[in-house]
Amino acid sequence: MPDLNLSGVLLLDLCANHCLSITNTMLEHKDVHKCTWHKEHPRSRSMHSCLLLFFLSDIDECQRTTGICGSNSNCENTDGSYICTCLTGFSVTDPTLPPGTSNGCTDTDECLANICGQYGSCINNIGSYVCDCNEGFHIQSDATPVCQDNDECLTSSICGPDSICTNTPGAYTCGCRPGYAPTDQSKEPIPENGMVTCVYWEAGEAEGGQNGETMRWSKEGCWVAYSQKNYTVCSCSHLSTFALIMQIGEWLNRICVIIGLFFLALAILTFLLCSWNPKINNTARLHLCLNLAFSQLLLLWNDKYTDNKLACTVMAGLLHFFIVASFVWMLLEALQLHLLVRRLSQVKVIQRDGLPRPLLYLIGYGVPFVIVGVSALIYSDGYGRTKANVCWLSEERNFKWALTGPVIAILALNCILFGATLWSLRPTLANIKSDISQSKDTKLILFKILAQFVILGCTWILGLYQTNLFFQVVFIVLNSQQGTFLYIVHCVLNKEVDSLYQCFLTFFSHTICSSAPRDPEKDKRKRIDVFFIREKKRFKLNVVK
Template sequence: MFMSLTGLDTFLSAQYFKSENATQMYSDVVSATLLWTNNTGLPEPVNFTLPHKVGPSEDGLVTCVYWEENGDVKRWSTEGCMAIVSDGNSTICTCTHLSTFAVILQTEKDPLLEWVNLVCMCVGLTFLGLAVLTFLFCTWNPKVNNTARLHLSLTLFLAYLLFLVGLNRTNNLVCSAIAGLLHFLFLSSFVWMFLETLQLFLLVRGLTKVQAIQKEGLKKRYLLLIGYGTPLVVVGVSARVLPSGYGSAEKCWLNTEKGFIWSFLGPVCVILCVNCVLFCVILWTLQPTLSSMKSGISQAKDTRCVLIVFKILAQSIILGCAWILGFFQSSTLLQYLFVIVNSQQGTFIFIVHCLFNKEVVPPPNHVIDKILGYFRGGSDLATKLYVCF
């Protein structure tokens, strides 16, 4: 009996193949079995041809593998299998036993991409840290609610820092804890992204009302409850359903066993779709809202319109476009774009909401003295840091 299991490679992915190189599934998964016998060994090797799923690769190593299950060990293995011939369209494998087979393509990791990723993440973390300091210590217009922006910056800072230092610490217990915490932090950042979009929507909707403008958006306690309670529930339910889904032998992230990765991708897709709808509603209602304002306010209408539209466009980059690139990693160019754009969310947040925001007022002198007091000796370094900030 011979079966081609289309789509199974999504779950039995190349991450189950141990290699120092970057790996990807190069074919569908197939299964070959002799009926009415439990003997999988063969007196002579059997040859079979597997078509490739993607185009030819000149610098990759094509590897024929089979699915091995031995107790708790579940992995792709090359024992008893090897590639005979491989061209741009298919690979001929020979194996001494029958099992479940696939072709995996190994390519050398791009050192330039890893270097760019490290540099970009350090830059992004720096600006996220500056954004958090700005939201905490600077004085703001009392009508501005920065709760969502502060906690968005904070969760992204912690998530990227943990991702940078803990992704490859593949000790069983520690790795599971890191994966679970990363799941919570990244989900929380997405929820805060949604809350920031909701805040923007409520602000634009409030322009239609001729009244004293109150502090924008939802109250702080509701924001905190939604921003941290929602991801905590998702992570708790996910860990309850499949505790082994956190961490793997390759990296401390969610594995693809039984579709567990959708405990992250599912909420992400929902939030991105809702954000897109909210942005469309904002753009749809913005111009009629401004045109219906009273004449006393209409003098500043054009400037306010430009600022809000710019804010919306910047928010679309911060809240969605960078993450959408993560779903399209089929080429080297897209991988570089994802690394650069996604790591610079902190830079966008700092520039849009802090650097170019006229509502930011420098902290009072006693706060400055307190900050500088943490640096012993009143060093020039502290003064330079404050001047740059």
């Protein structure tokens, strides 16, 4: 009895001979439609029963009609019908009706049921949700995403030997067993303004394509779980050796910046009020101090405007401008000293050497303006609030090269100028063995060039390598005291300024001030002459009376 399978229709031919037509009967049972064609026909000479039974195939409504169940739903085909169900994370709009185009599936807000627990916050997404646990808590499994406490005491060595660890919600405490006392009694509480950072010892590839590895402290994947003045709990999302770095940054930075601003103000007043050498143009060092003072003032109040987006963006741009301007004026000061050294043994007539003031202003403020303007055009969102909660340059898209690039270029030019200055001093150094005073002046100029380069240049180099607390503290101190160092180099160690200071201090004693170096014998004779002139006038007045 052959079986024929034609286009999904199962045809069973039960008749060996040709069957003639008879009756048709349609039977229906629930969702399954069956068509039975029952035929009976008497053959010639013998009666035979012929039965022809065939089943028609089901129509797949899910494939035939797109979107038959509506959005965010699944369609399941059945024999003669179909079933609609909502996707995971979605529910039907009207629960009393089945899903469909008129009764679609919408997102279920799982956060309404406080699904993450009391130690976490729920973030609802389209079709799902995310639990963000508080510090010191974690999600144990995806099946039950409830934030649970981290039992730090499971780490047996966390409190050390002969100690007792007590787990608390989000933290833990350490105590000694009876009969034991803490071995280190020199620990001090964390200051109120102290900032703690959890870090771990990270191995990375050496820079510059060199072989080997470099080790450094990294805070990637680590956070402060709990902190108070007596102890701090660190949590890391990876297994590694980690430690705690305490940054006493805020109060130390403020004290150092205030001291540096005081000496910057003294230096600015000195450069404005005193013109002790007509051969030297003080424009570069004056504006160097001014830009340093403005940048220090902005750094002092930098964290006060992080909540105001516009103010924070403007402050970051101004800070970038003043810092770049400080380096440009440092370069101009080095150029001025270089030009002075070149003419040290040639110029006999009193005149001001160096570049004219309009050109100095154009370079000193034009170059920083162009750098900041181009940086803002390339990446306008690069100025503003950073992850460190300060108004500064963004770390995205390597935007910090807007400062690092010009700084490196200026430091390189300073090195070239320093070498050129030494080269220009060769004939001068060869001819000053008999002139002791000129030798002292030349050495003082060299000292000023080198000291200024170290003070302004190397300080910012340290800022690029703040890998531990020591370098951070050194950078804070040296960077904030740039004005103090400039005041010492250009004012305290300057004999003309020293003479003027002595003149101001003894002004009420009728001392005659001079901008030239002081000669004790000459000053003594002048004081005697002034005394006799004053007494002579007094004698004449008495005679007249």
